[in-house]
Amino acid sequence: MAQRKIPAPQPNPETQAFWDGAAQGKLLLKKCTTCGQVHYYPRALCPFCGEEATAWQTAAGTGTIYSYSVMRRAEVPYAIAYVTLDEGVTMMTNLVDCNFDALRIGQRVKVVFTPTDGGPPAPTFTPA
Numbered sequence: 072m073a074q075r076k077i078p079a080p081q082p083n084p085e086t087q088a089f090w091d092g093a094a095q096g097k098l099l100l101k102k103c104t105t106c107g108q109v110h111y112y113p114r115a116l117c118p119f120c121g122e123e124a125t126a127w128q129t130a131a132g133t134g135t136i137y138s139y140s141v142m143r144r145a146e147v148p149y150a151i152a153y154v155t156l157d158e159g160v161t162m163m164t165n166l167v168d169c170n171f172d173a174l175r176i177g178q179r180v181k182v183v184f185t186p187t188d189g190g191p192p193a194p195t196f197t198p199a
């Protein structure tokens with residue numbers, strides 16, 4: 072099945088380490104060492120308590136589909152989704168390598184890194 076070319080991510084100083092991790096096949100999340108909460112997308116300050124004491128941790132790469140939408144009228148159909156990781160954060164992503172008709176909310180998925188159009192690979196998800 073043909074897959075849509077994902078546009079290149081645009082790393083910035085807050086997300087550079089995230090994309091460097093993706094290039095090594097690691098899904099990185101920020102965890103606050105003050106309040107202990109994990110957040111996504113990566114930020115320099117904890118969005119829960121405002122502290123700067125955040126550290127990178129490697130996510131397990133597994134989660135569940137919170138919601139999804141299949142773009143059937145695109146030249147190459149694709150599915151975007153919110154996936155809630157087992158660490159508790161929800162990320163917008165693409166669902167790949169799957170039968171779109173068999174997708175279900177609550178379905179278990181795992182991360183796969185998909186090449187992008189000239190940038191670092193993007194974390195996408197496929198049924199686990």
Ligand SMILES: [Zn+2]
Pocket residue numbers: 103104105106107108117118119120121122
């Ligand atoms: Zn915090």
